[in-house]
Amino acid sequence: MADNRPCKAELLDWINTVSFVCDDTKLFLDTHPCNTEALEFYEEFKNQRMQALQEYAKYYGPLTLDTMCTPADKWKWIDTPWPWQEGGC
Amino acid sequence: MWNYEKRLQYPVKITKTNPKIAQIILTQYGGPDGELGASMRYLSQRYTMPYKEVTGILTDIGTEERAQKRYR
Numbered sequence: 001m002a003d004n005r006p007c008k009a010e011l012l013d014w015i016n017t018v019s020f021v022c023d024d025t026k027l028f029l030d031t032h033p034c035n036t037e038a039l040e041f042y043e044e045f046k047n048q049r050m051q052a053l054q055e056y057a058k059y060y061g062p063l064t065l066d067t068m069c070t071p072a073d074k075w076k077w078i079d080t081p082w083p084w085q086e087g088g089c
Numbered sequence: 090m091w092n093y094e095k096r097l098q099y100p101v102k103i104t105k106t107n108p109k110i111a112q113i114i115l116t117q118y119g120g121p122d123g124e125l126g127a128s129m130r131y132l133s134q135r136y137t138m139p140y141k142e143v144t145g146i147l148t149d150i151g152t153e154e155r156a157q158k159r160y161r
């Protein structure tokens with residue numbers, strides 16, 4: 001099977017990284033709402049995060065509800081393991 | 090208002106059980122000076138905060154602190 005699916009662990013690592021960037025920049029922007037440099041920085045990583053989450057959902061199941069692929073016949077949120085279970089994130 | 094993602098903010102891999110350390114971590118989470126108490130303080134102080142910059146950060150930090158649950 002020829003596919004170019006990304007490495008699961010690497011992709012998850014990347015999601016954790018960019019998510020942390022977003023979380024921390026968010027806190028900075030709360031108290032510096034007009035800092036254009038930080039605004040630009042946030043925008044960039046917000047997009048990177050969305051892209052990575054969509055990629056992950058496509059191959060390994062959804063990590064967020066709004067990136068979940070929803071076929072008409074099956075709700076997929078409950079299929080992948082929870083963080084405290086074997087194989088969870 | 091509350092929302093979650095199906096992943097931990099920081100990956101935790103526990104290889105062997107250690108009740109002694111689990112006890113300390115549990116206190117850190119729910120004890121008198123734990124994260125749960127801290128989050129409730131942030132989130133209740135936010136209501137009387139007159140500056141929106143600080144209301145925002147109290148809400149966000151309180152939310153973060155709330156989500157510090159460690160599993161397994």
